[in-house]
Amino acid sequence: MKNKDLSKIRAEVVDLKKTLMNLKFQKSTGQLEKTADIKKTRLKIARLKTNMNKVLGEQNA
Numbered sequence: 001m002k003n004k005d006l007s008k009i010r011a012e013v014v015d016l017k018k019t020l021m022n023l024k025f026q027k028s029t030g031q032l033e034k035t036a037d038i039k040k041t042r043l044k045i046a047r048l049k050t051n052m053n054k055v056l057g058e059q060n061a
Helices: 006-029 036-060
Strands: none
Touching: 006 036
């Protein structure tokens, strides 16, 4: 995961945000059975953003 380039990380974050939105809609309509998927998706987004900021910090240093 550390060796991914920045554009791939950004694309994956956008994709995960869309997935998170869909999960939230499913939860609100009562269709979502695995509510833990919301938390897992949020954590994945946070990890990717942290990695992205780390890469940006290394580039600017």
